[in-house]
Amino acid sequence: MRECRSLKPISTEKRNFIQKLYDILTPKERLHAVFLFFLSLVTAFAQAFGVFSVFPFINVVMDPAVIHSNEWLLWAYEKGNFADENAFMMFLGIVVFIAIFFSSIISALTIWAKMRYVMRRNHDISRRLLTTYLSRSYAFFLQKNTSELAQTILAEVKQLTDQYLIGLFEIVINTMIFISIIVMLLWVDTLVTLGAVVFLGGTYVLLNMFIRDGLKKKGAGRVESNQGRYKIASEALDSIKTTKVMGVENYFIREYSKYSKKYAQYNTYYKVAGKIPHYLIESIAFGGIVFFIVFQLGRGNDVITLIPLISLFALAGKRILPALQKLYGGVVQVHFNQAILDKLHLDLVVAEEQTDELEGENKEAISFTRKIRFQDVLFTYEGASEKVLKGINLEIEKNAMIGFVGTTGSGKTTLIDLLMGLMTPDSGQITIDGTPLSKSTVKSWQKRIGYVPQDIYLSDDTICNNIAFGVKKDDIDEERVRRAAQLAAIHTFIESELPEQYSTEIGERGVRLSGGQRQRIGLARALYRNPDVLVLDEATSALDGATEEAVLKDIGKEAGSRTVIMIAHRLTTLINCDQIFVLEGGELIGQGTYEELMQSNERFRQMARMEK
Ligand SMILES: Nc1ncnc2c1ncn2[C@@H]1O[C@H](COP(=O)(O)OP(=O)(O)OP(=O)(O)O)[C@@H](O)[C@H]1O
Numbered sequence: 001m002r003e004c005r006s007l008k009p010i011s012t013e014k015r016n017f018i019q020k021l022y023d024i025l026t027p028k029e030r031l032h033a034v035f036l037f038f039l040s041l042v043t044a045f046a047q048a049f050g051v052f053s054v055f056p057f058i059n060v061v062m063d064p065a066v067i068h069s070n071e072w073l074l075w076a077y078e079k080g081n082f083a084d085e086n087a088f089m090m091f092l093g094i095v096v097f098i099a100i101f102f103s104s105i106i107s108a109l110t111i112w113a114k115m116r117y118v119m120r121r122n123h124d125i126s127r128r129l130l131t132t133y134l135s136r137s138y139a140f141f142l143q144k145n146t147s148e149l150a151q152t153i154l155a156e157v158k159q160l161t162d163q164y165l166i167g168l169f170e171i172v173i174n175t176m177i178f179i180s181i182i183v184m185l186l187w188v189d190t191l192v193t194l195g196a197v198v199f200l201g202g203t204y205v206l207l208n209m210f211i212r213d214g215l216k217k218k219g220a221g222r223v224e225s226n227q228g229r230y231k232i233a234s235e236a237l238d239s240i241k242t243t244k245v246m247g248v249e250n251y252f253i254r255e256y257s258k259y260s261k262k263y264a265q266y267n268t269y270y271k272v273a274g275k276i277p278h279y280l281i282e283s284i285a286f287g288g289i290v291f292f293i294v295f296q297l298g299r300g301n302d303v304i305t306l307i308p309l310i311s312l313f314a315l316a317g318k319r320i321l322p323a324l325q326k327l328y329g330g331v332v333q334v335h336f337n338q339a340i341l342d343k344l345h346l347d348l349v350v351a352e353e354q355t356d357e358l359e360g361e362n363k364e365a366i367s368f369t370r371k372i373r374f375q376d377v378l379f380t381y382e383g384a385s386e387k388v389l390k391g392i393n394l395e396i397e398k399n400a401m402i403g404f405v406g407t408t409g410s411g412k413t414t415l416i417d418l419l420m421g422l423m424t425p426d427s428g429q430i431t432i433d434g435t436p437l438s439k440s441t442v443k444s445w446q447k448r449i450g451y452v453p454q455d456i457y458l459s460d461d462t463i464c465n466n467i468a469f470g471v472k473k474d475d476i477d478e479e480r481v482r483r484a485a486q487l488a489a490i491h492t493f494i495e496s497e498l499p500e501q502y503s504t505e506i507g508e509r510g511v512r513l514s515g516g517q518r519q520r521i522g523l524a525r526a527l528y529r530n531p532d533v534l535v536l537d538e539a540t541s542a543l544d545g546a547t548e549e550a551v552l553k554d555i556g557k558e559a560g561s562r563t564v565i566m567i568a569h570r571l572t573t574l575i576n577c578d579q580i581f582v583l584e585g586g587e588l589i590g591q592g593t594y595e596e597l598m599q600s601n602e603r604f605r606q607m608a609r610m611e612k
Contacts, residue, residue, distance in 0.1 A: 017338065020345040021168075024125065032117055036110075037172060043103075043110040044176035050103030051316050052184045057092045058308040064089070114169050122161040126153050129348055138422035139382060151230035152347065156223065160340045167333025174327035181316050181323075188312060192292055196313075199288055200320075203281060204328050211273050215335035222266040223339045228259030274332040278325050285321055289313070366441045368432050368448055368532055372396040372419065372563075376428035379414060388414045390586040391428070396579070398532075402565045403574035405607065406583030412567045415583070416535055419565070421445050450526030452539035456518045463494055464502040467524045478502070480528055488524035489551045490517065516543045523551065536566035540573065548573060571608050580604075 015023065022030065056073060059066050064085040067073045082088040130153050185193040236243055236252035243249060292313065296306050372395070379389040388411050396402050404412045417423050418430060421442035430437045432445060458466050467484055468476040481502065485491040498504040506512050506521075513521065519539055526534060534555065540548040552573065555564055566574070574580050575594050582590035582597065582604050590601035597604040 015345070017334070017341060020341050020349075023349040024341075024345060025121075026124075029121065029124070036113055036117055036169070039110050039113055040169070040173040040176055043106050043173060044180045046103035046106040047177050047319055048180035048184050050100040051181055051312070051319050053096045053099040054315055055188065055308060055312045057089075057096045058311045060085075060089055060092055062304070062308055110173065114166075114173075118161050118165050118169070121165060122158055125161065125344070125348070126157040129153050129157060129344070132348055137424075138417070143382060145231055147230050147234040148227050150234075151227055152343065155226060155230070156340050156343065159337055160344055163333045164337040164341055167330040167337065170326045170330030171334065174323040174330065177323040178320060178327065181320055185313070185316055189309065192295070192313070196288055196292075199284065200281065200324060203284060204277070204324060207277050207328070208331055211332070212335050215270070215273060215332060216338050218266045218269050219336040220339035222263060222270070222336070223343060225259045225262040225266065229256060229263055232256045232259060270332070270336045273336075274329045277328055281321065281324065285317055289317070364435075364440045364444060366432050366435055366437075366444045366448075368398060368445075370398055370433045372533075373431045373434075374415075374419075374428070375431070377415075377418065377425045377430060378427045379418060379423070379425050381414075387426075388586050389418070389425070392588055394581060394588060394591065396563065396565065399561065399563055400578040401576060402563070403577040403580040404565070404567045404583060405569075405571060405574065405580060405604070407607075410583040411586040412583055413537060416537060416565065416567060420449055420451060420535060448532040449535055450529050450531030450533070451535045452519070452522045452526045452537065454538045454541070456522030456525075458506060458513070458518060458521060460505070460507060462500075462503050462505055463498065463521065466506060466521055467502075467528050469525050469528075480530075481524075484524040484527040485520075487527050487551075487555065488520040489547060490520035490524055493517065516547065519543060520551070531562065533563045533565065536564070536568075538567055538569065540566075541569065545572075552576065571604075571611055 067077050067085055077088050133149055182197055232255045374392045374394045377389055377392040378387055380387050406412050421437050437445060464481050467481045485494060495501055540551055568574050580597055581588055582601060590597055590604055
């Protein structure tokens, strides 16, 4: 599923910007970049030729005698069999016009090719980044803020392509335009051209040296403040109910302003740094022309004879100045956005070695006909000092109905996450029919699992699409959707109370549904996949007692054909379980049926007493 980039391990982050770009691009993208480089070369020559072609024309207009004194012009004049000098002049004018016209066409084509390349990279790199993130382990997401990841995919990749890549192209194209025009001018008047190059080029080099470090620092600040903006905005809106009830709108506005203001300041610096030299250079260039005329007059040249040369330099200046300005703008863009390249290189290339494989790339299928087994499983969360699971040994028979109980923080969810292959134990192992759960078997195992978490994520879509979550619209089996909804005890509600039944839109995160209704949609979603193993993490807690009992009874009826594993705080939820495991401080302190535990386990009895 992933693009085939050269996958040799990137062992060091100390790669220069060209190497980083090389790593990020696929071989095909690199080839396209080389093609664009050559296209830029052609553009540069075409532009220089367009400028230069005007020189003989103006020379002839000023003094037709040149036709006979210049061997090239004489050759063209005689070969063309022109009626007179005027006809030849007309011909030269048309040649100049065609040269300039074609150089403009080639420039336009280059712009089109460049923009197409850059915009396609926006699509490709962001898609690849999303793929890379999605193939990271669950543990990665426990350490990350998801709004930051979304912001990198959507905003920072755009910044990389629209600013960094464009900037780089501007540098390449305009450097070539500058060099080719200068080479031709050197041939016409070496001294004046050299003077202009030192004058203009020197100014830009000095400017660059002056602002380079500041730009890089401010660019890194921009990335940070942009992340802050996204984070605060999404936190404020995600928790809108709490925000409103607690009246903390101003807190969020204040926090947002802090980042947003910095973001604006960094961007102002960036925009100004790119534009200010334009005016400075314009005055320098104008001063240069005045100086040039005075200098030529000083050399004893007649003003009239200078006109072709001045025209040539004026036209060259008209091309060179914007080219230099764009070149400089490109340098500013590249410096300012260096932090983005570093970040994306880290997330996309360096981290690639740490990604799991996505579905379709998984090698081993796993079978489940007998049992799930935990053997001496120890687990610690990254960055935490204490073990959360301390040597768990247990067995779960296929098609059994299993319950996990324990006080808050005893490790139930962690254990279930390990069972679902979302995280791997520090030591010990989890086996399915004797096959260890590993990177190569985990996807096949997860395909057998239907999971209903505590907080159901619902998408802003129809009931039907939410139940058949992740299935292409055309492939949805509506009969199966209904069957799953019936089992989750939500079918009657959908049919009788929703305006468009299964086609009803449920709003962002299902805001138009109650907590219990959301849970049942989540349950129907898990059941739609007809899983071998159904994992319910407090998945019926929002249901009233009677509905919960009915739902669990129906699921229980099915338990003969599927393994049901549930975490519950209400012990009565687990009354029909074949086996209940009691956890305490990361250890298994009891197991048995409800009745057995009531007889043998003091902690379990205590919990049951507290419920009454
Ligand atoms: N991402 C994490 N990083 C560090 N520690 C964590 C993380 N998630 C959970 N913990 C810690 O692990 C312990 C077990 O948490 P877990 O969620 O497994 O408990 P639980 O029994 O499911 O609790 P509850 O009944 O409240 O849902 C807790 O002490 C918790 O603080």
